[in-house]
Amino acid sequence: MTRDLIRKLATEMSLRREQVQRTVTLLDEGNTVPFVARYRKEMTGSLDEEQLRILLERLTYLRKLAERQDAVIASIAEQDKLTPELEAAILEAETLQTVEDLYLPYKPKRRTRAMIARERGLEPLAERILAQDITRDPLDRIAAPFLTNDVPTTEDACQGARDIVAEHISDDARTRDTARRLTRQRGLISAVLADADQDPRQVYATYYEFQAPLRTARPHQVLAINRGENEGALRVRVEAPDGEIIERLARLYPPDHRSPFAIHLEQAITDAYKRLIAPAIEREARRALTEAADRHAITVFATNLRGLLLQPPVRDHVVLGIDPGFRTGSKVAVVDATGKVLDTATIYPHPPQNRRDEALAMLERLVQAHGADLIAIGNGTASRETEELVATLIRERALAQYLIVDEAGASVYSASPLARAELPDMDVSMRGAVSIARRVLDPLAELVKIDPRSIGVGMYQHDVDQKALGTKLDEVIESVVNRVGVNVNTASPALLQHVAGLGPKLAERIVALRDAGGAFPSRYAVRQVKGMGDKTFEQAAGFLRVPGGDTLLDNTGVHPESYPVVERLLHHLDLSLSDPNLARQVRDRRAGLDVPALADRLGVGVPTLTDILDDLTRPGRDPRSELPAPVLRSDVLKMEDLRPGMRLKGTVRNVVDFGAFVDIGVKQDGLVHISEMADFRVRDPYEIVSVGDVIDVTVINVDIDRRRIGLSMRD
Numbered sequence: 001m002t003r004d005l006i007r008k009l010a011t012e013m014s015l016r017r018e019q020v021q022r023t024v025t026l027l028d029e030g031n032t033v034p035f036v037a038r039y040r041k042e043m044t045g046s047l048d049e050e051q052l053r054i055l056l057e058r059l060t061y062l063r064k065l066a067e068r069q070d071a072v073i074a075s076i077a078e079q080d081k082l083t084p085e086l087e088a089a090i091l092e093a094e095t096l097q098t099v100e101d102l103y104l105p106y107k108p109k110r111r112t113r114a115m116i117a118r119e120r121g122l123e124p125l126a127e128r129i130l131a132q133d134i135t136r137d138p139l140d141r142i143a144a145p146f147l148t149n150d151v152p153t154t155e156d157a158c159q160g161a162r163d164i165v166a167e168h169i170s171d172d173a174r175t176r177d178t179a180r181r182l183t184r185q186r187g188l189i190s191a192v193l194a195d196a197d198q199d200p201r202q203v204y205a206t207y208y209e210f211q212a213p214l215r216t217a218r219p220h221q222v223l224a225i226n227r228g229e230n231e232g233a234l235r236v237r238v239e240a241p242d243g244e245i246i247e248r249l250a251r252l253y254p255p256d257h258r259s260p261f262a263i264h265l266e267q268a269i270t271d272a273y274k275r276l277i278a279p280a281i282e283r284e285a286r287r288a289l290t291e292a293a294d295r296h297a298i299t300v301f302a303t304n305l306r307g308l309l310l311q312p313p314v315r316d317h318v319v320l321g322i323d324p325g326f327r328t329g330s331k332v333a334v335v336d337a338t339g340k341v342l343d344t345a346t347i348y349p350h351p352p353q354n355r356r357d358e359a360l361a362m363l364e365r366l367v368q369a370h371g372a373d374l375i376a377i378g379n380g381t382a383s384r385e386t387e388e389l390v391a392t393l394i395r396e397r398a399l400a401q402y403l404i405v406d407e408a409g410a411s412v413y414s415a416s417p418l419a420r421a422e423l424p425d426m427d428v429s430m431r432g433a434v435s436i437a438r439r440v441l442d443p444l445a446e447l448v449k450i451d452p453r454s455i456g457v458g459m460y461q462h463d464v465d466q467k468a469l470g471t472k473l474d475e476v477i478e479s480v481v482n483r484v485g486v487n488v489n490t491a492s493p494a495l496l497q498h499v500a501g502l503g504p505k506l507a508e509r510i511v512a513l514r515d516a517g518g519a520f521p522s523r524y525a526v527r528q529v530k531g532m533g534d535k536t537f538e539q540a541a542g543f544l545r546v547p548g549g550d551t552l553l554d555n556t557g558v559h560p561e562s563y564p565v566v567e568r569l570l571h572h573l574d575l576s577l578s579d580p581n582l583a584r585q586v587r588d589r590r591a592g593l594d595v596p597a598l599a600d601r602l603g604v605g606v607p608t609l610t611d612i613l614d615d616l617t618r619p620g621r622d623p624r625s626e627l628p629a630p631v632l633r634s635d636v637l638k639m640e641d642l643r644p645g646m647r648l649k650g651t652v653r654n655v656v657d658f659g660a661f662v663d664i665g666v667k668q669d670g671l672v673h674i675s676e677m678a679d680f681r682v683r684d685p686y687e688i689v690s691v692g693d694v695i696d697v698t699v700i701n702v703d704i705d706r707r708r709i710g711l712s713m714r715d
Contacts, residue, residue, distance in 0.1 A: 003091075005062045005063065005066065006020050009055060009059060013051070013058075015045070016045065019045040023036070023044045023045075023047060023052065024055075024059060026040055026044070027056055027059075030535065031539065032478075032500040033049055033052045033478075033479075035501070035539045035542070036052060037049045038482070038557070038611075039559050039561075039608075041605065042607060042608065049479055053475065064096070065095070065096055065099070068099055069090050069091060069093065069099055072090055072103045073091075075103070076103070097284075101177065102173050104170075104176070105171035105172075112163075113160075114163045114164045114166070114167035116163075117161065120150050120151050121146060122146055122157060122161045123161075123164055124146075125157060125158070125160075126160075129162065129261045129265050129268065130165055130168065130253070130265070132254075132255065132259040132261055133261060134256065137260075139158070139260055143158065162267055162271060165268035166268045166269075166272035167272070167276065169252075169269060170273075170276035174252055175252060175277060176277060176280075176281070178245065178248050178249060179240070180284065182240070182241055182244060182245050182248065183214070183238065183245070183281050183282075183285055184215065186213075186241040187213070187214040187239060187240045187285060188211050189212055189214055189217050189222070189225070189236070189237075189238055189239075189285075190236070190238075191207040191209075191210040191211075191228065191234045191235065192208065192209060192210075192234065192235050193208040193209075193233070194232060194233060194234055194235040195233060196233075198231055198233040199228070199233035204227075204228040204233050204234055207224060207225050207228055207234055208234075211239075218657065219296035219297060220293075220656075220657060223290075223293050223294075223463050223464070224460075226463060227463050237282070238282040238286060240281065242273070242274070246269060249269050249272070249273060250269055253269055294464040294469075295468075297463075298465075298472045300655070300656070300657070301452075301461055301473065302472045302475070302476045303655065304654060304655055304690070305452055305455065305691075306479070306480060306690070306691075307652070307655075307691030307693065308406070308443070308447065308691045308692055309444050309476070310444070310480060310484075310623075310624055310690075310692060311630065311692040312625055312629055313440075313442045313444075313622070314374065314630060316337050317374040318335070318336050318342070318370055318373060319334070319372065319375070319437040319438075319440050319441060320332065320333070320372040320374070320375045320376070320437065321375075321376045321378075321434060321436040321438070322377050322378065322386055322433060323378045323407065323410065323429065323430075323432040323433040323436055324377065324380060324381060324385070325350075325381060326381065326382050329346045329347060330347050330348075330350070330382065330386055331344070331346055331429050331432060331433040332346065332347060332363070333430060333433035334370045335434060335438060336370075337441065339437075339441055339442070339445075341426075341434055342370050343369070344426070345362055346430075347359035347362050349385075349386070349389050350385050350386075356389065359389060360389065360392065363375075363389075363390070363393050364393060364397055367393075373400050374400055374401055374440065375401070376402070376437050376439070376440045377405065377436075379405065379663070380407050383404065383667075384667035387404065391635050394635070395635060401632040402632070403630050403631060403632050403633060404633075404663055405436050405439050405440060406439075407432070407435075408455045409450035409451070409454040409455045410432040412451060412454040413432075413435050413449050414428045414431035414435065418449055418493075418494055422492070440630070444495070445491065445492065448481065448498060449494040452473040452476075453466075453469065453470075477498050478500065483623060484622060484623060484624060485543055486499050486543060487547060488510065488520055488523075488544045489547075491511075492511070493508045493510075494507075495507075499543050500539045500543055501536045501538070501539025502540050505531065506531055506532065506536065509531060509532075510526065513529050520546055520549070521546070521549055521550050522546055522550040522554050523546055523554045523560055524560065526540075526544060541559060541560050542557060542560070545620070547620060551577060552577050552582070553577070555619055555620045556615035556616070557615045558611075558612055558615050558616075562604070565608070566612060566616070569598075569602060572602070573585075573586070573589055582619075583616065587617040590613055593613075595609060627693075628693070628694035629694070630651065631650070631665075633665055638667070639667065639707070640704065641666075642699050642702045642709065644699055644702070645698065646698065646699040647696060647697070647698055648664045649664075649695070649697075650664035650711070651693070651695075652689050652691055652692060652693040652694075652695060653669055654669075655685050655691060657674075658673060658674055659672050659673040659674045659677070660685055660688075660689050664711070666709070668707045668708070668709055670699070670710065671709065671710060672711045673710070676711065676714055677713050678713065679715060689713075695713060696713070697712060697713055698711065698714075699711060700712045
């Protein structure tokens with residue numbers, strides 16, 4: 001059955017029908033979202049990646065809905081029970097839940113009490129209850145024709161008839177909708193302590209006597225009580241307004257108190273709700289809460305991951321990375337500006353060895369031997385003790401600067417097959433120090449080597465729908481990688497596989513061909529890779545970069561399909577790609593251009609020409625370089641040094657619903673509560689800060705005993 005999904009999408013998203021049609025066609029043809037967003041703006045009306053993903057997600061749902069509608073209609077038609085009114089109701093359904101409600105009376109069921117009652121011939125009696133027959137006959141006389149060995153008494157007959165009526169009421173889409181709506185509006189989610197032995201550290205103490213309206217329960221509360229329930233510590237239930245729901249159902253099936261069947265209809269209504277409807281609605285409500293909480297948690301994780309991946313690289317430094325530790329020592333690795341490992345060592349400045357002077361001497365030797373001018377310290381165990389050691393080195397020897405690096409996931413990378421392939425002769429623990437050092441030089445290139453769920457910038461990431469989380473995080477990585485662009489001659493397979501159109505196998509083949517034959521001289525040279533077809537090259541080429549290649553354009557976001565347009569543009573401007581001042585000259589002349597008229601003359605769309613001009617004025621641009629650089633430090637602060645009113649510069653490490661945790665250079669991250677983020681009311685912290693942001697904060701309180709620091713971003 002045909003439906004105008006394009007028109008529906010256009011209406012919902014306030015877009016033009018032809019705009020949606022062209023976009024859907026592009027996506028159906030296998031084009032990737034980054035490619036469509038960047039290189040098909042004329043066709044999509046310049047929809048950005050977020051809009052495209054929303055459109056694709058909604059299109060997928062509508063197609064699934066249409067497929068289910070057709071299947072349900074076919075199933076009911078096979079039973080010879082399809083009416084024009086029912087078919088119309090199914091086709092007009094806006095959600096899958098509505099379709100399932102309409103299908104419920106016709107859906108094959110397991111053997112039920114109502115089925116058994118029908119087999120015993122009690123349906124006519126049930127029909128009289130539903131009809132609320134008015135008769136003077138006593139109930140015994142009415143029930144007499146239905147009595148059998150299986151139905152020996154009048155009460156048995158009435159009970160069986162009520163079972164049929166209860167199922168009929170339960171299967172009515174109107175009753176389900178009424179119960180569902182009132183439960184969502186007035187229901188509560190509650191939790192109580194189930195078994196104290198399952199929560200010895202009282203992690204869930206907040207929820208031992210917890211109650212919140214379904215409408216306002218916070219995502220982190222839902223995820224917490226779900227986890228507590230799964231661990232056996234909590235007992236959770238939905239409390240619905242049962243009395244009000246039963247009263248509303250009685251309006252749909254009104255008892256007539258002149259009828260001897262009135263009391264039986266009332267009992268059937270109560271039974272239908274409590275036995276059949278309420279458990280299903282409770283499951284639905286819990287599932288809806290969990291799905292909403294999952295979506296929120298996944299969005300939080302994705303937002304924070306994007307901020308982390310977009311942290312600006314610190315280029316052209318020789319970096320000494322330290323993975324701190326106590327008993328097994330701190331691992332040290334020196335890498336050059338390309339990430340190549342120059343030297344490694346293990347130092348033991350902390351308990352139990354306490355070889356501090358020896359460690360200082362080793363660090364000084366490594367710094368001087370390799371010209372290291374930046375020290376990166378992992379933020380895990382012994383981080384602040386190591387920071388004090390490094391600060392002493394800098395203070396006494398005037399060597400380098402340092403910064404704290406979030407080491408989350410470094411141990412996961414260290415033990416991975418990729419790490420073994422990259423650093424085959426290195427101890428697992430030493431690979432972590434290399435990863436920490438490389439994260440400074442290019443956070444994106446290093447972080448894509450790690451399962452994003454191990455990076456730890458979300459909340460309850462192991463409790464949410466793992467498939468949905470994985471899909472969303474892959475989208476974020478794909479988006480960031482293609483926004484930044486990838487140097488095809490230096491990128492690892494882990495980075496290349498996220499380029500639009502590529503995947504793990506092609507990424508490995510690209511690196512293998514590069515290792516065997518040397519650097520690629522141009523984007524077109526990548527076509528030599530086995531399996532790189534026309535479609536794949538079209539999707540990937542614009543996001544690959546070849547610095548110093550055959551043409552300047554290979555180090556820009558200009559797609560090879562537009563190279564002829566650039567030639568015509570430069571001819572029109574009387575410029576040349578070989579001109580060393582090309583960027584400045586294009587920038588100077590751009591102000592006087594009539595871009596729409598020029599686009600028409602060059603035979604290209606205005607959005608594409610605008611992008612070409614942007615790329616020519618900033619060839620080799622890395623969008624991350626426009627963000628604030630990481631905070632470099634030369635001395636260490638202690639919590640005892642902090643005083644209310646101090647102004648400090650810090651780095652946002654994590655963003656949650658109630659605020660942001662900020663590294664200000666002491667052992668404990670400080671919290672900027674949502675109420676301290678601005679001089680106006682902030683509803684969403686993510687509109688104010690992102691992970692990786694460098695911000696100015698004021699210390700408002702310090703609690704040394706509880707290791708808590710309160711910060712403010714307000715003026």
